[in-house]
Amino acid sequence: MKAFFSFQTLVLVGCSLFVLYLAGIPLLMLLYGSFRSAPIGEPGAAYTIQNYVKAYFDREFYFLFWNSLKYAVGTCAISFLIGTYLAWINERTNTPLKKLFMVMSLIPFIIPGILSTIAWILLLSPKIGLINLAVKGLLGLESAPFNIYSMGGMVWAEGIHLYPLVFLLMSAAFRNMDTSLEEAALTAGSSTFTTFRKVTLPLMRPAMFGVLLIMFVRGIEAFEVPALVGVPAKISVFTTKIFLAIHQFPSDFGLAGAYAVTLLVISTVGVLIYQRITRGEERYATVTGKGYRPRVIDLGLWKYVTCASAFLIFFLAVVLPVFILLWSSFIPYYGVPSAELMAKLTLANYKYILNYPLALTAFKNSFYLSVGSATLVMLLTSVIAWITVKSKLPGRIFLDNLAFIPIAMPGIVLGVSLIWVYLTLPIPIYGTIWVLLLAYITKFMPYGIRTASASMIQINKELEEASLTSGGTWFQTFRKVLLPLLMPGFVAGWIYISIISLRELSTSILLYSYNSTVLSIMAFDLWEGGQYTYVCALGVLMVLLLVAMAYTARRLGARLGIQA
Amino acid sequence: MADKRQMVQIESLEKYFGEDKERVHVLKGISLNIPEGSLYTFLGPSGCGKTTTLRCVAGLERPERGKIAIDGNPVFASGERVYVPTNKRPIGMVFQSYAIWPHMTVFQNVAYPLTIHRRPKSEIKKRVEDVLRIVGLHGLEDRPAPKLSGGQQQRVAFARALVNEPKVLLLDEPLSNLDAKLRVQMRFEIKALQRRINITTIFVTHDQSEALAISDQIAVMHAGKLIEVGTPHQLYSRPTRKFTATFLGLTNLIEGKVIEMGGDSKPGRIETKKGILSFIPATSLGRNQAAVISIRPEHIPVHKEKPQGLDNVVEGTVKEAIFMGDAYHCQIAVGDMLLAVHTHPFLNMSPGEKVYLYLDPQSCNGLPAEDTEGMDETMMGD
Numbered sequence: 001m002k003a004f005f006s007f008q009t010l011v012l013v014g015c016s017l018f019v020l021y022l023a024g025i026p027l028l029m030l031l032y033g034s035f036r037s038a039p040i041g042e043p044g045a046a047y048t049i050q051n052y053v054k055a056y057f058d059r060e061f062y063f064l065f066w067n068s069l070k071y072a073v074g075t076c077a078i079s080f081l082i083g084t085y086l087a088w089i090n091e092r093t094n095t096p097l098k099k100l101f102m103v104m105s106l107i108p109f110i111i112p113g114i115l116s117t118i119a120w121i122l123l124l125s126p127k128i129g130l131i132n133l134a135v136k137g138l139l140g141l142e143s144a145p146f147n148i149y150s151m152g153g154m155v156w157a158e159g160i161h162l163y164p165l166v167f168l169l170m171s172a173a174f175r176n177m178d179t180s181l182e183e184a185a186l187t188a189g190s191s192t193f194t195t196f197r198k199v200t201l202p203l204m205r206p207a208m209f210g211v212l213l214i215m216f217v218r219g220i221e222a223f224e225v226p227a228l229v230g231v232p233a234k235i236s237v238f239t240t241k242i243f244l245a246i247h248q249f250p251s252d253f254g255l256a257g258a259y260a261v262t263l264l265v266i267s268t269v270g271v272l273i274y275q276r277i278t279r280g281e282e283r284y285a286t287v288t289g290k291g292y293r294p295r296v297i298d299l300g301l302w303k304y305v306t307c308a309s310a311f312l313i314f315f316l317a318v319v320l321p322v323f324i325l326l327w328s329s330f331i332p333y334y335g336v337p338s339a340e341l342m343a344k345l346t347l348a349n350y351k352y353i354l355n356y357p358l359a360l361t362a363f364k365n366s367f368y369l370s371v372g373s374a375t376l377v378m379l380l381t382s383v384i385a386w387i388t389v390k391s392k393l394p395g396r397i398f399l400d401n402l403a404f405i406p407i408a409m410p411g412i413v414l415g416v417s418l419i420w421v422y423l424t425l426p427i428p429i430y431g432t433i434w435v436l437l438l439a440y441i442t443k444f445m446p447y448g449i450r451t452a453s454a455s456m457i458q459i460n461k462e463l464e465e466a467s468l469t470s471g472g473t474w475f476q477t478f479r480k481v482l483l484p485l486l487m488p489g490f491v492a493g494w495i496y497i498s499i500i501s502l503r504e505l506s507t508s509i510l511l512y513s514y515n516s517t518v519l520s521i522m523a524f525d526l527w528e529g530g531q532y533t534y535v536c537a538l539g540v541l542m543v544l545l546l547v548a549m550a551y552t553a554r555r556l557g558a559r560l561g562i563q564a
Numbered sequence: 565m566a567d568k569r570q571m572v573q574i575e576s577l578e579k580y581f582g583e584d585k586e587r588v589h590v591l592k593g594i595s596l597n598i599p600e601g602s603l604y605t606f607l608g609p610s611g612c613g614k615t616t617t618l619r620c621v622a623g624l625e626r627p628e629r630g631k632i633a634i635d636g637n638p639v640f641a642s643g644e645r646v647y648v649p650t651n652k653r654p655i656g657m658v659f660q661s662y663a664i665w666p667h668m669t670v671f672q673n674v675a676y677p678l679t680i681h682r683r684p685k686s687e688i689k690k691r692v693e694d695v696l697r698i699v700g701l702h703g704l705e706d707r708p709a710p711k712l713s714g715g716q717q718q719r720v721a722f723a724r725a726l727v728n729e730p731k732v733l734l735l736d737e738p739l740s741n742l743d744a745k746l747r748v749q750m751r752f753e754i755k756a757l758q759r760r761i762n763i764t765t766i767f768v769t770h771d772q773s774e775a776l777a778i779s780d781q782i783a784v785m786h787a788g789k790l791i792e793v794g795t796p797h798q799l800y801s802r803p804t805r806k807f808t809a810t811f812l813g814l815t816n817l818i819e820g821k822v823i824e825m826g827g828d829s830k831p832g833r834i835e836t837k838k839g840i841l842s843f844i845p846a847t848s849l850g851r852n853q854a855a856v857i858s859i860r861p862e863h864i865p866v867h868k869e870k871p872q873g874l875d876n877v878v879e880g881t882v883k884e885a886i887f888m889g890d891a892y893h894c895q896i897a898v899g900d901m902l903l904a905v906h907t908h909p910f911l912n913m914s915p916g917e918k919v920y921l922y923l924d925p926q927s928c929n930g931l932p933a934e935d936t937e938g939m940d941e942t943m944m945g946d
Contacts, residue, residue, distance in 0.1 A: 462663035465624050468650040469657035469734070470677035470724065480676075484667040 008474040012391075015383040016399055022442045023405040025425075026417035030264070033420035034257030051254035055262070060236075068237040068263075070151055071158070071226070072219030078159025079215050082313060083166025084208070090167075091174035093297050095306045102171075104314045105164045110546050111321065112503030113161060113224040114523050115539040119321035120157040121229060122328060122532070124148035130324060133336050149233035158225045160317050162218055166211055173207035192297075206277050213274040217267045221410030223506035228527065238263040239412045239506065246416070246510060253419065260413040271408040328536035349537035358517050359538075363545075365433055366502050366519040370549070373440035374498035378490050380441070381448035382456075386482065388449075389456040390464070400449070407446035411506030414443055418511055431513035439507045444497045451496070455489025456482075491557030495550045502546055571764040572598040572621060572732055577630035579616055590616050591627065592788040598732075598766065599781075603758050605767045607775040608785035609811070614768045615736055617785070621766065622657055622734055623650035635731050651680075656725030657734040660741065662717045664709045670696070670720055671705040677728040695723045698757065715746050722754075726761070733758075733765040739774060751777050772812050776800060784808050804846045806931045809858035816864075816903045818857040819933060822849055831925040838898060842875050842925035846932065854933040861893070861904040863927035866911060867920040876923040885913035896921065 034052070038045040055061055090101045108116065123131045124146045132144035139145075147153055182199050190198065226240045236244075238259055245256040299306060327337055330345045353359050381403065387393055388400040406414065418439050422430035429435045459482065467477040483490070505520040512521050519542050526535045579591035591613045598604045606614035619625040621632060623639065626647065632640040634655070639648040656677075665673055671692055678688045696702050699719040704712075712720065718738060725733055738754070739747045755778050758765050769775050775782050776796040784791040784799065784807065792799065792808045803809040810817070818836050822845060826832035831842040834855060843857050871877060880898040891906045892913050898921070905921065907913060 460661055460663060462659040462661050463665060465622075465650070466657065466659055466663035466665070466721075466724070467676065467680075468624065469622055469653075469655055471651045471680045471728065472676070473651055473680075476680060481665055485665070487667075 011383060011475075012387060012393070015380055016387070016395075018380065019384060019399060019403050019445070022438065022445065023402050025421055026409070026414060026442065027405065029420040029424060030257060030260060030413065030417035032424075033253060033416070034261045036254060036257075038254070048254075051258035054255055055258040064236055064238060064241055067151070067235055068220055068266075071154060071222075071237050072216050074151070074155030075158040075162060075219035075222065076212055076215040078155060079163040079166050080212055082159070082317075083163040083211075084170045086163075086167050086310060086313065087170035087174055089306045089310055091171050093299050093303065093306060095299065095303045095310065097307055098310075101167075101310060101314075104318060105167045107318050107322075108161060108164045110499065110543055110550075111161075112505075112520060112523075112539070112542060113222075114228070114503070114505055114520055114527075115325060115535075115542070116161045116321055117157055117224045117228045118523075118527060118532075118535055118539070119324050120153075120160075121148055122324045122334075123320060124153055124157075128334065128336070130336055131320075148229055151235060154225050154229050154233075154235065157229065158219060158222055161225075162215060163317065165218070166215060169211045169214070170207070173204060173211075177203055210274050210277045213270050213277070217270040217274075217408075220263065220270070221267055221412070221506075223410075223412055223509075227524075239410060242412050242416060243509065246419075253416070256416050257420070260416040263410055264408065264413050267410055268408040275404075325536045325539050328533050329540045331533060334532045349533045350541070352534055353537050353541065356522075356534075358514075358522060361515065362517045362519050362522045365436075365516055366542075367545070369433065369436055369440055369518060370498040370501035372437055373444060373501045374494045376437075377441055377444050377448040377497050378452065378494050381445060381452040381493075382483070382486060382490065383478075384449055385452035385456040386478070389453050390461065400453075403449045404446050406442050406444075409443070411443065411504065412510065414439060415507040415510030418442075418507075431511075431516065433516040435511050436508055436516055436518065439511055440501050440504060443504070443507060444500060447497055447500070448493055451489050451493030452486065455486045459485050487557055491553055494557075495553045498549055498553070499546055502542065502549075568599040568601070570597040571600040571602075571635055572604075572766070573631070573633045574598075574617070574621070575631040577617065577620060577627050577632070579613075579620065579625060579627040590788050591620070591630075594630075594785075594788075594790050596783055596790060596793060598764060600764055601762045602780040603755065603765045603767060603778060605769060605775045605779035605782045606785055607769060607772060607782050607811075608791075610770055611787075612785040613788040614770075614785050618734055618736055618766055618768045621732070622655055623648060623653050654731040655734055656728065656730035656732075658718070658721045658725050658736065658738045660737045662721040662738075662741070664712070664717050664720050664724075666708075666710045668709055669705065670701065670707045670709065670712070673709055673720055674723045674727055676724060681728065691727055692723075695727045698726070698761070699723045714742055715750070718742065718750065722757070726763070731764065733763050735765060735767045737768055737770070739769070739771075747774075754778060776812070784811065786811075802844075803858065803929060804848065804931065806856060806858070806933070809929065809931060814861050814904055815858045816861065818859070818901070820855055820857065822851055822853050822855050822930065825849065825851060831928075832930060834930060838878050838901070841923060841928065843928035843930045844926065845930035848932055849930055855930045856933050857923075857928045857930055859923055859928050861906040862891075863924060864903070864905045865922045865924070866894075866896075866905060866907045866913075867922060868917075870920045871922060874922055876925055876928070878921050878923065880919055880921055882913050882915050882917045882919060884915060 035047050035049065036045050037048040037050060086101060086105065089095045090098050111119075121129075123129050126132060126144040126147045126149070129144065129146065129148065132146055135141065135145050136143075148157065177200070181203065182195055220237075221239060223239045223243070226235070226237045227243065229235075230237060230240055231244075242256045242259045242263070245252045245259065328334060329349050330347070331341050332344055332346050332348060335341050384399060384403050388396045409417070418435060419430075422435055429438075463481060463485065464477055467481045472480065503520055504518075505524060508518050508521055509524065512518065519538065523535050523538050523542070526538065574597070575595050577591050577594040578589075581588045581590050594613065594617055606617060608614045616625055620627050620640070621634070627640065627642070629642045630640070631638060631642070634653060638644070638646050639653050640646060665676075668676070674692045674695060675688050678691060683691075692705070693702070696705065699722050701716060701719050701723065704716070709717070709720070718741075721738070735754075739750055742750060751774060754767075767775075767778060779796055781793060781795055782799055783793045784805075786807050792803065792805045799808055800812055803812065806817070809815050818838065818841075820834040820836035820841070822832065823835050823840065824833040825845055832845040834841055834843050834845075834857065836857070841857065845855065849855055867877075870879075878898050880896040880903065882894055883897050883902065884895040886893045887909065889909070891909055892911065894905045894907060894913055896903050896905050896919065903921065913919075
């Protein structure tokens with residue numbers, strides 16, 4: 001009471017205002033911009049609904065809508081089927097070697113979307129695709145059996161890249177299910193199949209529906225595959241349409257805004273439904289409470305079939321793409337693996353990349369941005385999570401929701417919004433690395449808040465109170481008790497955010513300038529320039545950097561965290 | 565007691581939880597004084613407000629109204645807008661979960677309050693060693709906290725609470741996480757420790773036997789109100805409130821109406837369904853008032869033949885007699901009323917047997933039948 005402007009108040013108010021600024025301003029400016037007839041600074045700008053009229057009365061809009069929908073639903077279906085199947089094998093069956101599954105499923109997380117897209121083009125392109133050529137040769141076909149430049153090809157490339165997320169979420173869902181509920185049904189006399197139908201499935205339904213929605217939203221906001229495959233194939237979705245509206249000359253910011261708002265509405269609806277579902281699920285989870293050992297189903301001889309199928313999936317999703325990227329990075333000109341090319345393996349691509357004038361800038365920028373945004377996001381969200389989980393301050397629910405808003409903002413939409421923000425507000429950071437940093441912090445804040453609140457909830461309130469009753473101030477308590485206890489979650493969140501920052505493309509592509517180029521942009525430009533082998537070398541270096549960062553963070557975290 | 569200094573003074577404490585419609589009145593004007601050097605227990609069923617009161621003393625909860633002073637210095641006063649934050653209060657606290665920080669060793673945990681106050685290294689080392697010796701954990705300084713047993717964790721929690729020599733030690737159900745045997749052993753240890761360092765201690769528990777065993781004084785609480793304060797002996801054998809009588813141990817209640825209050829060494833008279841009985845009325849009772857007699861099962865001698873020359877003898881039939889080793893626990897029907905009676909194990913009791921119960925007037929405590937109000941101001945003085 002006596003010191004109103006205590007350090008605690010300052011930190012709490014400061015962080016809250018920062019979140020309000022990060023999440024709120026872009027939304028407002030996006031709406032504002034979509035109702036303007038010309039960008040800021042240009043004379044004669046006025047309020048108008050012309051952008052929406054132009055967007056919605058265009059026949060193309062409905063193709064766009066239909067394509068986006070097909071793309072999202074297809075992606076969702078493929079990733080869900082593969083991910084759930086693997087999760088089920090992993091958690092609930094006695095399939096051999098299943099310990100390897102988790103590791104194998106995590107590998108695709110490390111591969112940036114742009115690289116995985118490029119890998120699949122190199123595998124499934126009708127002319128140069130490795131798989132196409134192999135199948136053609138084996139079966140003596142006239143024409144290529146697969147074509148990546150089609151809706152089916154796009155959906156496959158996206159789905160196979162996204163399934164690890166489904167795998168992780170569904171594994172958790174299978175693991176958290178109280179199997180005594182199933183056992184109760186079995187002891188009540190129902191068969192395994194009836195039990196599955198009447199007990200397991202209804203219990204899993206909220207989790208499944210939630211995962212489907214996430215994948216749908218991921219599909220609708222995907223950028224890499226639509227840009228690299230869809231644009232040449234003339235299959236447009238919302239994200240690429242927005243990108244093109246800004247990249248054409250002259251840029252149509254108003255139209256991009258109108259499309260962006262539309263896309264935002266779709267993904268927001270998805271996220272809202274998802275939140276409603278999972279909220280119910282969490283409540284349910286607390287009722288069942290304890291961690292039960294899942295009942296493992298004995299598959300008999302079928303277990304070898306499930307094992308083989310899992311390895312086939314990993315072969316497709318991990319081994320082939322990684323192989324083609326590695327192969328392409330070591331050859332002087334692009335070609336399918338052959339004895340002739342084997343003799344010509346070279347490090348020239350790596351040398352080229354390392355001597356490429358922009359490469360050093362891009363590496364530095366990407367590194368600083370990824371370390372900076374991961375650290376700032378985790379610090380910021382730790383404070384926010386303390387407010388929303390531990391304090392009884394008024395408005396904490398609002399703050400929590402606010403920090404979560406960006407999850408519904410597709411990267412490209414965030415890009416459009418931030419263009420409006422920094423062309424309007426008198427903050428001279430447009431075109432610098434700072435605008436990218438703010439963009440990354442905004443975009444990844446929801447992931448941070450998730451990990452931070454999850455770890456915060458696990459910390460018994462009495463651990464903090466013990467510090468207060470020992471004479472510790474709020475800040476001392478936060479630094480000496482909470483942060484060390486949060487460390488494992490903090491590090492996990494940090495690793496995740498630094499990885500997704502390093503591969504971020506869809507927001508950066510609207511906000512970068514020559515001096516603030518990042519690695520993913522460089523890869524995009526090299527690809528557009530047709531320099532396939534260079535892109536692959538750059539990609540391999542990116543992945544190595546990611547692995548090194550994740551490894552270092554883990555080591556550091558282990559030193560700082562609890563040795564339990 | 566009267567000449568002792570009051571270490572903690574609590575006055576008309578009011579506390580609400582929740583907002584708007586879900587607002588719950590959890591403390592309804594709690595006032596009490598805790599003498600220096602005493603072990604003072606807040607006892608009551610869960611939800612009675614005992615832990616909330618303790619947390620208000622610690623500053624972990626902020627009451628809406630009232631005053632709290634520690635050693636004469638106000639730490640909270642709603643009128644004067646005084647609120648000393650937890651970390652500035654001269655307290656040490658042991659939590660129900662012990663709250664031992666898992667990322668620190670025993671030494672780091674115990675040294676924390678001293679580190680916070682930036683004491684010199686040598687002093688910290690010495691004081692931590694001393695306090696660990698007191699709680700019997702000497703030599704375990706470098707043990708990581710997660711590698712401690714429940715009993716050891718509790719000792720660390722005590723050491724941490726005591727190391728900075730606080731004026732008041734706050735104990736929030738510290739025994740509830742231990743297994744039954746250790747719990748009984750720790751009662752004695754806490755009592756011995758408290759006596760040795762003579763620290764004013766507030767002990768919160770819902771376990772009445774724990775409260776009886778350990779306390780100098782007990783404050784019985786119920787539904788956010790203070791019911792009665794007294795020594796364990798007073799509260800058990802001469803409760804003045806029906807709630808105290810029923811909450812502390814087992815008792816039999818017989819309803820009636822006061823005919824005569826008695827006085828000096830003469831017992832009062834009360835009319836019940838079992839006839840007119842002699843009893844010791846509480847001072848708050850008056851003539852013609854509805855009252856209940858509370859009599860403990862172990863205070864009812866059983867006779868197989870009707871005893872001669874005694875008042876307060878009723879006739880009953882044994883319904884059930886369970887052998888407990890140290891006693892028979894019997895249910896005896898007296899008319900339409902069932903009385904719980906504990907008898908000597910050598911006195912063979914069998915169901916259906918006719919017996920005579922002597923309700924010794926000295927053991928019949930007359931209490932007000934209505935027991936909805938909290939403790940009133942006049943009862944506060946003693």
